[in-house]
Amino acid sequence: xAVRFDRERLGSLKDTVAIVGVGETDYGAxxxxxxxxxxxxxxxxxxxxTLASQALKRALDDAGLAKxxxxxxxxxxxxxxxxxxxxxxxxxRWSGSGDAAQCIIxxxxxxxxxxxxxxxxxxxxxxxxxxxxxxxxxxxxxGITSYFYYAxxxxxxxxxxxxxxxxxxxxxxxxxxxxLGAIAVAFRKHACxxxxxxxxxxxxxxxxxxxxxxxxxxxxxxxxxxxDGGVAIIVRRADMAKDLKQKPIMVSGFGWSEExxxxxxxxxxxxxxxxxxxxxxxxxxxxxxxxxxxxxxxFATYDSFSxxxxxxxxxxxxxxxxxxxxxxxxxxxxxxxxxxCNTSGGMLSESYMQSWNHQPELVRQLRGGLGARQVQxxxxxxxxxxxxxxxxxxxxTKGS
Amino acid sequence: xxxxxxxxxxxxxxxxxxxxxxxxxxxxxxxxxxxxxxxPPGPTCDKCLSDEAExxxxxxxxxxxxxxxxxxxxFEEYPAPHTVIVLELDEGPLFVSYPVDIDVGSLRExxxxxxxxxxxxxxxxxxxxxxxxxxxx
Numbered sequence: 001x002a003v004r005f006d007r008e009r010l011g012s013l014k015d016t017v018a019i020v021g022v023g024e025t026d027y028g029a030x031x032x033x034x035x036x037x038x039x040x041x042x043x044x045x046x047x048x049x050t051l052a053s054q055a056l057k058r059a060l061d062d063a064g065l066a067k068x069x070x071x072x073x074x075x076x077x078x079x080x081x082x083x084x085x086x087x088x089x090x091x092x093r094w095s096g097s098g099d100a101a102q103c104i105i106x107x108x109x110x111x112x113x114x115x116x117x118x119x120x121x122x123x124x125x126x127x128x129x130x131x132x133x134x135x136x137x138x139x140x141x142x143g144i145t146s147y148f149y150y151a152x153x154x155x156x157x158x159x160x161x162x163x164x165x166x167x168x169x170x171x172x173x174x175x176x177x178x179x180l181g182a183i184a185v186a187f188r189k190h191a192c193x194x195x196x197x198x199x200x201x202x203x204x205x206x207x208x209x210x211x212x213x214x215x216x217x218x219x220x221x222x223x224x225x226x227x228d229g230g231v232a233i234i235v236r237r238a239d240m241a242k243d244l245k246q247k248p249i250m251v252s253g254f255g256w257s258e259e260x261x262x263x264x265x266x267x268x269x270x271x272x273x274x275x276x277x278x279x280x281x282x283x284x285x286x287x288x289x290x291x292x293x294x295x296x297x298x299f300a301t302y303d304s305f306s307x308x309x310x311x312x313x314x315x316x317x318x319x320x321x322x323x324x325x326x327x328x329x330x331x332x333x334x335x336x337x338x339x340x341c342n343t344s345g346g347m348l349s350e351s352y353m354q355s356w357n358h359q360p361e362l363v364r365q366l367r368g369g370l371g372a373r374q375v376q377x378x379x380x381x382x383x384x385x386x387x388x389x390x391x392x393x394x395x396x397t398k399g400s
Numbered sequence: 401x402x403x404x405x406x407x408x409x410x411x412x413x414x415x416x417x418x419x420x421x422x423x424x425x426x427x428x429x430x431x432x433x434x435x436x437x438x439x440p441p442g443p444t445c446d447k448c449l450s451d452e453a454e455x456x457x458x459x460x461x462x463x464x465x466x467x468x469x470x471x472x473x474x475f476e477e478y479p480a481p482h483t484v485i486v487l488e489l490d491e492g493p494l495f496v497s498y499p500v501d502i503d504v505g506s507l508r509e510x511x512x513x514x515x516x517x518x519x520x521x522x523x524x525x526x527x528x529x530x531x532x533x534x535x536x537x
Contacts, residue, residue, distance in 0.1 A: 135474045136474040136475060137406060137407075137474075137475060137476075145409075145440070148409060149409050149440060150484070150496040151405075151406035151407060151408070151409075151475070152405045152406055152407075152408050152520060152522070152529060153484055153496055153497055153498050153529065153531075154405075154406065154470070154474075154475055154477070154478035154482050154484055154498060155484040155496055156406075156474045156475065157474060160468050160470065160484070163468035164466045164467070164468050164484075164486055165466075167466045167467055167468055168465060168466040171466065171509040172509075212471060213469070213471040214470075214471060214472055215468045215469070215470055215471070215472075216468060216469040216470075216471055217468070218468075261446060262446075262493075262494070264439075264440050265439055265440075265493055265494040265495075266486055266494055266496070267494050270465050270466055270486060270494065271465075271494075
C-alpha cells in the first residue's frame with residue numbers, strides 16, 4: 001500500500017472503548033434439542049431474530065444496562081438493521097454492520113467521533129434450522145466471487161478453497177495431515193471444558209485421521225459446525241464503563257487490512273497465504289496495544305476451517321512461515337500450553353458464529369474465574385479475523 | 401447433447417470469454433495500456449484502470465500450484481471423487497480447472513499441464529470447457 005496508516009492517531013484510541021457486556025445463546029442445548037439429539041438441518045426451530053434477541057437481553061443483563069442505554073447498533077450479516085431496531089425499540093444515532101471484529105472497530109470509531117457512547121453489536125444465525133448452504137448449487141458467495149465462479153469446473157465451497165490452501169502448504173513446507181489434526185483435537189479438548197459448547201465428546205488424533213475426507217486433504221473435523229445461535233457484545237466509551245456490573249475489558253488495539261487483488265484467481269490465498277494482510281494488521285495492532293506476539297496470553301482465530309490457525313500463527317509472527325504445522329504440536333495451543341488458542345472450542349467445536357463467539361470467550365478469559373478452562377494469569381488476549389484475506393485483529397486487555 | 405455442467409456466472413465480459421470457447425479458443429483480457437492479463441474478465445485493468453483491452457490468445461500451458469479432491473458430491477454434475485486443480489498460466493494469471501488423462505496420485509507441484517477441451521452446457525447454452533492434461537498425451 002502506498003498510503004500508510006497513521007500510527008499516532010491509531011495509538012491515541014488505545015483503551016478508549018471497553019467491552020462491558022456479552023451474551024450468547026445456549027449453543028449445546030439448542031443443538032441437541034429437548035430430546036438430546038441434534039436437530040436435522042432444515043427442521044426450523046429458530047429464526048435469526050429470535051436468537052439475536054435472546055443474546056442481546058443476556059448481554060444487557062451481563063452489563064447491568066437497560067436497552068435505553070444503547071445509542072448505537074451494529075448487526076451481523078443475517079440481520080436487517082431496520083428490523084432489528086424495530087424489534088428492540090431502538091432509534092440509534094449510529095448503526096453499522098459486518099463481522100464481529102469489523103463491528104468492534106467501527107463502534108470504536110463511532111464512539112470516538114462522538115456519534116454515540118454505547119453500542120450493541122448483535123448477531124443471530126439460524127443456519128441449522130434454515131439449512132443454509134455453504135457449497136454446491138445454492139451458494140451465492142456473499143460478495144466473494146471465488147465461492148461460486150468456478151462451478152462449471154466443479155469447484156465450490158469455502159472448505160475446498162481451504163483444502164487448496166492446505167495442499168499448497170503441504171507441497172511447499174511438507175506440513176502433514178497429522179500435524180493439522182492437532183488443531184481440531186486441541187479445540188475439541190477446550191470444548192469439552194465448556195458446558196455451552198455443541199461438541200462434548202473428546203476427539204483423539206486417531207479419531208481425526210479415521211474420519212472421512214470432505215475436500216481432500218481436509219477431513220470432517222477440519223470443518224466448522226453448522227448450528228443455530230446468537231451473540232451480543234456491548235461496547236461502551238471507556239470513561240463510562242468503570243462502575244458497571246462487570247469489570248470492563250479494554251479494546252487496546254485493532255488493525256484492518258484486506259488482500260483483494262486477484263482474489264478470485266486465488267493468488268493471495270495460494271501464493272501468499274494472505275500473509276501480506278496479516279503483516280499489515282500486525283503492524284497496526286501490536287504497536288497500538290503496546291504489546292508483541294510474545295505478550296499474548298490467549299489467542300483466538302476465525303476457524304471455519306482448522307487451516308486458518310496455521311495461516312494466522314505464521315502471518316502474525318508467532319512462528320516462521322511454513323512452521324505452523326510444527327508449532328501446533330505437543331499441546332502448545334492447548335490451555336496450559338504456551339499459546340492457548342480458541343479456548344471455547346472455537347467454530348470447530350463450540351459454535352459456528354462466524355467470528356462472534358470468539359469475542360465473549362476472550363472477554364471471559366480476561367475477566368477470570370472460568371475454572372478448568374481458565375488460562376492462568378491471562379492479561380492480554382488477541383483475536384485474528386481472516387475471511388478470504390479480509391483481515392482484522394483486536395487486542396483486549398484488562399486496562400490500567 | 402453436450403455435457404451438463406453447473407451454471408456459469410454470466411455478465412457481458414464472461415459472455416465474450418465463453419463465446420471464444422465455442423471456437424475452442426482460450427482468450428483472456430490483456431490491458432492495451434500496460435499489458436497486464438486479467439481473469440476473471442471485467443471492465444477495467446486492476447493495475448492501471450484503463451478500460452481498453454484486447455482478448456489475447458493464451459498459449460494453454462500452466463504449472464500446477466495446488467489441487468483438491470471432493471470426496472462428497474456437491475453438484476449433481478460432478479459425482480465424487482472429483483479433483484480440481486489450480487494452475488499458474490505462462491501468461492501470469494492463476495486458472496482453476498480440472499485434470500484429464502492423469503491420476504491424482506501423479507500430480508506434482510509445478511508440473512506442466514497443457515490445454516484440452518471438453519464440451520459443456522447450461523441454461524445459457526453450449527460451450528467448451530478448458531481443462532488440462534499432460535503435454536505428452
